[in-house]
Amino acid sequence: MCVRVGAAVLAGWGGCCGAMILYSSFIYRAELEWLFWLTIVVCTLAAAITAFFIMDEVVIVATASLGAYALVRGVACYAGHYINEITMAHLA
Numbered sequence: 001m002c003v004r005v006g007a008a009v010l011a012g013w014g015g016c017c018g019a020m021i022l023y024s025s026f027i028y029r030a031e032l033e034w035l036f037w038l039t040i041v042v043c044t045l046a047a048a049i050t051a052f053f054i055m056d057e058v059v060i061v062a063t064a065s066l067g068a069y070a071l072v073r074g075v076a077c078y079a080g081h082y083i084n085e086i087t088m089a090h091l092a
Contacts, residue, residue, distance in 0.1 A: 008052040015047025016040055 019040045027039055051058065076082050 004052050004055050007055045008048040011051030012044045012048035015043040015045075018047070019043030 019042070022043065023036055023039050027035060073082075
């Protein structure tokens with residue numbers, strides 16, 4: 001239970017940061033102070049509640065994605081065709 005609460009707190013912090021970015025992007029044009037706080041509170045609570053209830057699924061997807069990436073990069077290093085992501089971005 002404590003792990004879920006900790007994950008919810010961290011997700012709430014991330015939601016708060018995301019809300020500040022969202023507000024700074026285009027909501028600031030409304031020039032309403034209450035809208036700033038409403039955006040912060042709604043995004044923070046939404047992220048915290050979502051993280052509390054779907055923490056297991058998020059951990060599964062995150063570890064599977066990281067493991068798949070590490071496997072592909074590891075094979076690429078041993079196969080001798082290691083290409084940096086920045087180089088690939090310049091090729092596109």
